[in-house]
Amino acid sequence: MTRRSTSRYRADHSSTAGQSVPTGGRLPRWLRIGVFGTIALVVAIVAVNLVIGRLQPPGTPQAGALQVHASMEGFDPGELTVKASQTVDVQFASMDTAMHSDGGGWHELAIEALGIDWKVGPESSKVFTFTAPSTPGTYQFYCDICCGGKANPSMQGKLTVTA
Numbered sequence: 001m002t003r004r005s006t007s008r009y010r011a012d013h014s015s016t017a018g019q020s021v022p023t024g025g026r027l028p029r030w031l032r033i034g035v036f037g038t039i040a041l042v043v044a045i046v047a048v049n050l051v052i053g054r055l056q057p058p059g060t061p062q063a064g065a066l067q068v069h070a071s072m073e074g075f076d077p078g079e080l081t082v083k084a085s086q087t088v089d090v091q092f093a094s095m096d097t098a099m100h101s102d103g104g105g106w107h108e109l110a111i112e113a114l115g116i117d118w119k120v121g122p123e124s125s126k127v128f129t130f131t132a133p134s135t136p137g138t139y140q141f142y143c144d145i146c147c148g149g150k151a152n153p154s155m156q157g158k159l160t161v162t163a
């Protein structure tokens, strides 16, 4: 008697468990498709906005000024070339939004040897003027604000002063 009731219990238990697995914890198919579709759409909109944002630098580009864009990926361009003793305008822009938790979208372009330390806020640009040294050479520039600071290899650039 006890054996029978035990086996019966087991049979009942396993059958209900077997039924509850496919339905329990899963949303209906139409809802899953809807949720997936909404997420995919939101991701697509965010991606498109990021790309458009990257393509359009903040502020109107000033004629004659060298354009340097900074983002979490680094400097664009990463190499600048100027002539010795030349006075240069550089329009330095941050392509990142204030949403960046690391640095809040601020970027820097610093060359210690030349006393350059330019900082620009999120999605904005600023024109800086400097006079290149009279002797040719190369200078590393970097950003010390965002991820990893000065040690971050992507936030590095090179200024070449030609004769």
Ligand SMILES: [Cu+2]
Residues within 6 Å of the ligand: 070, 071, 072, 106, 107, 108, 143, 144, 145, 146, 147, 155
């Ligand atoms: Cu930076």
